[in-house]
């Protein structure tokens with residue numbers, strides 16, 4: 538496929554010719570080598586080897602999301618945690634002692650069974666062709682669409698990594714206590730900008746969180762009144778949260794929706810919540826507090842189309858981080874183990 542053939546589409550509304558041209562330029566600039574057949578990372582890369590690959594993933598994600606509306610959030614977070622550690626190479630899916638998946642920071646990840654199901658179908662119809670890294674990226678892409686977000690095209694041809702080390706998780710993942718500068722530094726190391734940070738944080742418009750992720754933002758005084766430890770949080774909202782999660786609670790059995798108004802809908806509500814100082818994590822509130830990111834929050838809160846357009850661009854970047862091609866990786870037979878069953882770092 539030549540560079541000029543690159544395309545990128547949103548189905549939620551037709552793009553103007555001008556915007557489409559801008560995106561074409563972006564894609565060619567951002568993936569200078571991705572169009573070459575030598576790298577194999579390109580749009581519609583399974584057109585000949587497994588023409589129904591993307592549809593098979595989509596159908597699996599659709600069925601799973603219909604049965605369980607929390608699946609889209611899980612799949613989206615799973616991709617984020619995969620791509621930030623060792624690149625988008627499905628290293629987060631590998632099971633075993635000392636793998637990324639075994640690290641406590643990844644303890645609350647979910648959606649693994651959906652990836653396994655899609656892979657099983659693919660192995661029946663196209664054995665050894667479609668990588669787990671592609672299945673995960675496509676599944677996260679589809680998850681957003683099924684939750685009501687934009688439908689975007691992403692390149693495929695990622696190879697699966699053969700290494701996965703828990704020790705690599707903490708240095709590469711962001712903690713909710715990080716300042717904006719600390720978050721921007723981690724994003725920058727992955728080739729993502731502060732704008733991408735604001736846009737991709739919009740993922741918190743779906744899904745939920747355990748008490749331990751935010752219950753250190755407030756405490757109760759002896760009279761039962763809420764004291765804010767993080768003053769960027771709305772006091773009344775904090776009081777509401779204490780009903781589910783007592784201050785400092787590490788209770789893993791309780792989850793709270795990131796966006797209580799529409800927890801399963803991928804929309805711009807996350808940014809509206811931020812304006813009300815009801816972002817669930819300290820790292821969410823930080824986006825409103827800092828003038829370098831505030832305008833983007835305001836724009837997205839007022840304009841969902843703008844958020845969706847930016848989402849397409851930033852998601853493309855996220856799902857292209859550190860992609861392995863050629864001999865840098867393999868196509869796993871099973872997503873939870875390497876083909877040789879070796880190479881997993883402990």
Ligand code: HEM
Nearest residue numbers: 610613614617645711712713737740744745746747750820
């Ligand atoms: C920028 C810094 C980020 C921080 C500090 C952060 C932190 C967190 C935390 C603490 C949770 C809750 C985990 C739990 O308690 O179960 C969570 C959930 C989630 N995050 Fe993030 N996140 C960030 C960025 C992202 C990005 C870039 C994405 C995807 C593009 C994402 C997608 C999600 C989703 C969808 C959920 C809900 C998961 C579910 O329902 O199971 N997050 N995040």
